Amino acid sequence: MDDINAPTRRKLFETIGKAGGMVALYQAMTSLGHAAETQFNGPPKLSGARKGSTVVVLGAGLAGMLAAYELTKAGYKVRILEFQGRPGGRNYTLRGGDSHTEIDGTTQKVEFSQGNYLNPGPWRIPHHHRTLLHYCKQLGVQLEPFIQLNHNAYVHNTDAFAGKPVRYKAVATDFKGHISELLAKSLQQNALDEKVTTEDKERLIEAMRGWGVLDKDLSYKSSLKVSGQRGYDQPPGAGLGGVPTPSNITTLHDVLDSKVWNTMSFYFSYVMQTTMFQPVGGIDMIGKGFAREVGHLITYNAKVSKIGQNAKGVTITYEDALTGAVSQAKADYCVCTIPLSVLSQLEVQVSDEKAAAIKAVPYSGQVKIGLEFKRRFWEEDESIYGGHSFTNQPISLVSYPNFNFFQKGPAVLLGAFASGANAYPLAGMTPEQRIEAALAQGEAIHPQYRKEYMNGTSVAWSRVPWSLGCCAQWNDESRKEHYQNMVSMDGRIVLAGEHASYYGCWMEGAMLSSIDAITRLHKRALEA
Amino acid sequence: MIAGRQTGFGLALVALGVLGISGPSIADAPGAGGTMVEKPVTGEQIYRQICQACHLADGKGGAGAGKFPALANNPRMAVAAYPISVVTRGKGAMPWFSNMLNPVQVAAVVGYVRINFGNNYPAPVTEADVKQFGAPPPKPEE
Numbered sequence: 204m205d206d207i208n209a210p211t212r213r214k215l216f217e218t219i220g221k222a223g224g225m226v227a228l229y230q231a232m233t234s235l236g237h238a239a240e241t242q243f244n245g246p247p248k249l250s251g252a253r254k255g256s257t258v259v260v261l262g263a264g265l266a267g268m269l270a271a272y273e274l275t276k277a278g279y280k281v282r283i284l285e286f287q288g289r290p291g292g293r294n295y296t297l298r299g300g301d302s303h304t305e306i307d308g309t310t311q312k313v314e315f316s317q318g319n320y321l322n323p324g325p326w327r328i329p330h331h332h333r334t335l336l337h338y339c340k341q342l343g344v345q346l347e348p349f350i351q352l353n354h355n356a357y358v359h360n361t362d363a364f365a366g367k368p369v370r371y372k373a374v375a376t377d378f379k380g381h382i383s384e385l386l387a388k389s390l391q392q393n394a395l396d397e398k399v400t401t402e403d404k405e406r407l408i409e410a411m412r413g414w415g416v417l418d419k420d421l422s423y424k425s426s427l428k429v430s431g432q433r434g435y436d437q438p439p440g441a442g443l444g445g446v447p448t449p450s451n452i453t454t455l456h457d458v459l460d461s462k463v464w465n466t467m468s469f470y471f472s473y474v475m476q477t478t479m480f481q482p483v484g485g486i487d488m489i490g491k492g493f494a495r496e497v498g499h500l501i502t503y504n505a506k507v508s509k510i511g512q513n514a515k516g517v518t519i520t521y522e523d524a525l526t527g528a529v530s531q532a533k534a535d536y537c538v539c540t541i542p543l544s545v546l547s548q549l550e551v552q553v554s555d556e557k558a559a560a561i562k563a564v565p566y567s568g569q570v571k572i573g574l575e576f577k578r579r580f581w582e583e584d585e586s587i588y589g590g591h592s593f594t595n596q597p598i599s600l601v602s603y604p605n606f607n608f609f610q611k612g613p614a615v616l617l618g619a620f621a622s623g624a625n626a627y628p629l630a631g632m633t634p635e636q637r638i639e640a641a642l643a644q645g646e647a648i649h650p651q652y653r654k655e656y657m658n659g660t661s662v663a664w665s666r667v668p669w670s671l672g673c674c675a676q677w678n679d680e681s682r683k684e685h686y687q688n689m690v691s692m693d694g695r696i697v698l699a700g701e702h703a704s705y706y707g708c709w710m711e712g713a714m715l716s717s718i719d720a721i722t723r724l725h726k727r728a729l730e731a
Numbered sequence: 732m733i734a735g736r737q738t739g740f741g742l743a744l745v746a747l748g749v750l751g752i753s754g755p756s757i758a759d760a761p762g763a764g765g766t767m768v769e770k771p772v773t774g775e776q777i778y779r780q781i782c783q784a785c786h787l788a789d790g791k792g793g794a795g796a797g798k799f800p801a802l803a804n805n806p807r808m809a810v811a812a813y814p815i816s817v818v819t820r821g822k823g824a825m826p827w828f829s830n831m832l833n834p835v836q837v838a839a840v841v842g843y844v845r846i847n848f849g850n851n852y853p854a855p856v857t858e859a860d861v862k863q864f865g866a867p868p869p870k871p872e873e
Contacts, residue, residue, distance in 0.1 A: 305793070306785075306793025306799065307787050307793050325759065327759070465763030466762065466763070469762040469763065473757065474757055474758075474759065506796065541796075543824065544823070544824035545796040545797040545824075547797075547823045547824060548797035548798065548823070549797075562823050565823070565824055565825055565826035565827070566824045567826070568784060591762075593762055593763065594765065595763075595765050595766050596765045597765040598765065599761035599764040599765050600761050600762060620761040621761065621764070621765065622760055622761055623764065623831075624781075624831050625764050625765040626784070627780060627781040627784040628779075628780045628781070630784035631781070631784040663784065665785045666784070666785070666793065667795070668793070668794070668795020669795055669796050671795060671796065671799065671824050672824050674758065676826055678869040678870060678871055678872055679869065679870040679871070679872055680869050706757070707757075708759050709758070709759055
């Protein structure tokens with residue numbers, strides 16, 4: 204962009220707009236990063252509900268509370284039925300004094316110190332999740348950076364470097380350097396002449412030399428210059444002993460063993476790119492923010508058994524989990540945010556197509572384990588401040604707290620975030636066995652683990668009684684066959700939640716789904 | 732088409748043990764994840780590593796807002812085709828496991844459940860049964 208003859212962006216857009224019309228202009232803007240960040244176009248502007256219109260919302264998670272919040276503003280009389288005794292749903296944080304009970308009755312008492320917490324479900328917010336960011340701002344939920352990419356965290360692979368963790372910056376630099384050398388030398392030896400023009404060949408060699416930190420012979424070798432990226436044996440100092448000494452690069456073979464490309468490509472992922480955020484104090488600050496607005500509408504401990512509808516309205520049958528009393532809630536319309544894992548087991552009066560959709564989507568079963576240690580040894584001993592170390596063991600990663608840096612005293616890190624085939628074995632263990640597994644695997648990265656360990660809490664989503672799983676798992680076939688039936692308004696009932704979106708397993712998906720659902724509900728109600 | 736499906740099931744065999752990730756790549760996931768899960772062989776090992784996460788160690792299932800059905804004392808285990816179908820295709824909240832388990836493993840775990848937890852259906856379950864009554868994994872979303 205420092206070419207002084209380059210047209211300004213505006214001039215460029217004008218030219219494209221004239222030449223190709225608005226579609227071409229939009230495409231050009233998108234490719235230059237100006238548009239299409241999200242499908243969020245601002246909060247729904249619903250108003251003028253018919254006098255006395257009522258809506259019952261099932262589930263006080265983010266989708267449900269957003270629906271209640273916006274529909275109330277539009278003039279509807281809203282009530283929410285919630286299975287649990289708290290708002291938020293999977294927007295959930297565990298702190299010292301809390302307890303967590305699994306489907307078999309196993310209960311863990313959380314022993315974390317004041318201020319420490321585990322976010323068992325959602326925990327990080329991409330900068331382009333503008334729906335969520337909008338409501339955080341609106342509800343006064345304070346956000347802080349979620350340290351995603353940390354060059355000083357570790358890459359650990361039991362089959363690489365004799366099982367020792369290596370710093371991301373070192374092994375990523377080596378991966379880049381070795382690949383650059385191979386490509387640059389292949390180009391120089393004319394091996395790729397059929398693929399690139401002479402001009403591009405020269406430019407590409409220069410690019411590899413610079414990007415890969417290659418020497419004059421296009422070789423990737425240990426040097427102070429390379430150490431300027433991967434780190435030094437002795438970093439630059441001052442005075443008599445100030446001279447830096449370079450570190451030794453690792454071999455291509457060892458770098459490949461580490462599979463560091465997994466980590467590198469993880470950070471390229473659209474939903475994992477920096478900047479990311481987290482609420483100060485725990486992810487459930489978002490649910491609590493909504494509850495400040497709509498908490499008075501919630502009936503807690505309400506276990507829904509039947510969702511009925513006819514031409515006049517909806518009737519929800521539910522049981523008070525504390526007293527066993529069975530009641531009915533009636534309304535004109537229903538926004539149902541109950542996870543499909545549960546909803547598929549209820550009696551729901553909808554079309555055969557929607558009933559089939561509700562039964563067609565299974566749920567994942569992630570496991571997270573929070574470990575509290577006496578001190579922040581990862582900061583004090585290893586200069587790791589937030590972010591993640593990745594491992595090929597089932598715990599998959601160790602993730603460090605992104606707040607209260609340098610603080611003395613106990614801190615909680617995420618000692619496991621397992622999914623798929625890694626999660627089921629952990630979920631099947633007792634809480635004590637899970638902690639032992641997290642310690643045994645984690646100490647391969649941090650030998651301080653056993654000495655500094657205080658207590659731990661695990662959440663296996665396969666065993667969470669109120670959700671019976673973590674996230675909806677669509678596949679190509681089910682999406683084609685059932686998605687439209689899932690999201691369609693069926694008489695007086697519409698579903699919302701992450702399962703009714705293409706943004707599954709993210710709070711953003713739940714909220715986008717809710718906005719879409721209530722916008723259609725409102726339109727239908729006005730047309731009726 | 733039938734030949735293609737059979738090939739698909741064969742591929743699941745090859746992919747075993749490296750499937751740490753499930754769900755679309757856009758989900759909030761731990762990254763590449765682990766690859767160290769010990770490959771279970773016997774029916775009991777498979778049950779402990781996978782099934783008991785939801786159906787619990789004693790096969791009695793669990794309950795909350797809904798239920799995970801009990802496998803214990805379950806007359807639906809009488810005909811092996813039923814559990815084979817559920818394990819490979821999924822049912823309701825339960826995912827398909829044909830992306831994690833090959834037909835031999837599916838046969839082993841179905842056979843295990845059929846003679847444990849109060850069930851008494853000793854007729855062996857074979858790889859051929861799984862290929863006949865099971866299904867290859869669906870194509871994941873990109």
